[in-house]
Amino acid sequence: MNWVALRMLTGDKAKYLGIVFGVSFAALLMAQQSAIFAGLMRNTTSQIRDIEGADIWVMDKSVQFVDDIKPMSENRLLRVRGVEGVAWAVKLYKSVARAKLADGTFQQVILLGLDYDNKDSAGRVVGQPRAERILAGNWEDLEQPDAVFLDEFGWRYLFGDTPYEQGRSLEINNKRANIVGMVKCKPTFQTFPILYTKYSQAIQYNPPEPKTLSFILVKAQDGVPHNELCAAITKQTGMKAQTNDEFFWTTIQYYMERTGIPINFGITVFLGFVVGCAIAGQTFYLFTLENLKQFGSLKAMGVSNLRIIKMVMLQALVVGLIGYGLGVGGAALFGLVFETFVKSAPPAFYFGWQILVIAAVAVAVIITLSAAMSLKKVLFLEAGVVFR
């Protein structure tokens, strides 16, 4: 009878495609919007993910997210190093500065200053991009005066489609910044260009301040649990200490709570769900209504209610699976096209497994509701209706 159910489903191509379209559209809308939302949220944490090598971020206790800089005095570094379980601790400078281009236009940039005075246990600069992220130039050139590395999107943002060329420069607060290389960074939320330089250089680009230390990056000694070390740092220094993961989620939570982004995307995702329910549900319901006489005949001929349920659920499952596949496939294709062809701005599209699960659950709810509506009609149908 499963075969009969499937033939009934696919018999009227227009209706069948209508139901599949409804589910696909809902899955596409929900997956695509969720992926953009997740991408945007992830972009808020790009610097946390780009600065590799440390286990723990230490900051002023009032810092709420990674872009919320509350400068600290540099002697805080020594206090952190004094905490038991800390293998090493280095400084990180982060600020937003205003850069002047050769043509006189101004552009805000994110300035990252890496600690060249204190290196990790392997003698490496903490936060230095891995070799595969360095697209042009030698990282050692950062030792030169006024040298900065610019990120790939930043280059496009500042110089358009012009290929990278050595020797370009910017002006930040009337101080020269020579671009000596290009580095690949994760897309940022604010889409500002990112400039890597030495800590000592970075603090020169902004007006003198009594406090310059943005973050302290900490490596835990082997075997020391990171969360316990965070607690110890907070207890002994009064500063906020979070693991990479914690700081990642703290930042995302801030944007979720303090911006309208989740609500706006949530509304779109919800609308996708509603539209999916409406189109798929209504079409599936009408499809069942039109087949009511046939279902009545099948019941009269000896098909049990349980088997009818299985038939309708199979029909719903088939349209759900096909619709889901087409929908998330379409969303993935959108992401691919977006990343391939939109070069002017960093992509905000994260298509993780969570998106697939969310879309699958939503589609499951849609087809279950659709099937339930239809089943109610079929199950309460008296077989005797076939004689009326």
Next chain:
Amino acid sequence: MKTQTSPPNPLSETERGNRNELFLPLSASERGPGGEVSGSRSVRLNHVTKEFGVGDAKTVALRDVSLELPYGELVLLVGQSGCGKTTLISIVAGLLDPTIGDVDVLGQSLTKMRGSRKVRFRGSNIGFIFQQYNLIPSLNAVENACVPLLIAGWPRKKAIEKAASVLEKVGLANRMKSYGNQLSGGQQQRVAIARALVHEPKLLVCDEPTAALDAASGRTVMGLIREVAVQPDRAVIVVTHDSRVYDFGDRIVSMNDGGIENIETDREKFGGTGH
């Protein structure tokens, strides 16, 4: 009792084939529970009353109906609209339960039968022919005809083979792959007849099988029902108010206002003069 005279058969000798060969009895396991046939009467209704609704809205569809129908006959159930024919046939087919009274069909008490057992009983023992054919539009003729076998759990290939042989007998050998919208009303009803008989039921229930057909097609369909359906171990009940086909019946049960008004077995009185 059953008159041996047959109505004119619209099928050729070749199309007719050998009925006994075609309708080989299903095995006990194929027939399923409740499939045993016992007793000399196919249908026995004992003081059956059926009411719908409650209070002021209560309607009495059947009033104290008692009726016995033998095997091997084509019984016509006739009467004006609203006289209770459909209710009676629904009760006989196990689709409705009587409010009062006992119903025995093929030696089994439908009154005592409940739930899935009754569903299985219907699937194994009763064939249905509907006024509007009720074919599944997305299935072709042979696929529609094999549905009762699929319900009984036959493998699809075997079910289609069996259905094809039945379709040949009803004269649709060359339309097996045709869909409902490619068939005339008469042809669709022939597919419905094949579907009703493919699992060799002991009771065939037909609801106004000629109502949607013109006179010629109606007579063809009734002739076909008489030719292929009426068997010594099978009862055929046809609800109709088409007086043009009365002559195909062996017995006419006339109903009026929820009760049996008359049972006529003298074929000459309703035109059964050899058709």
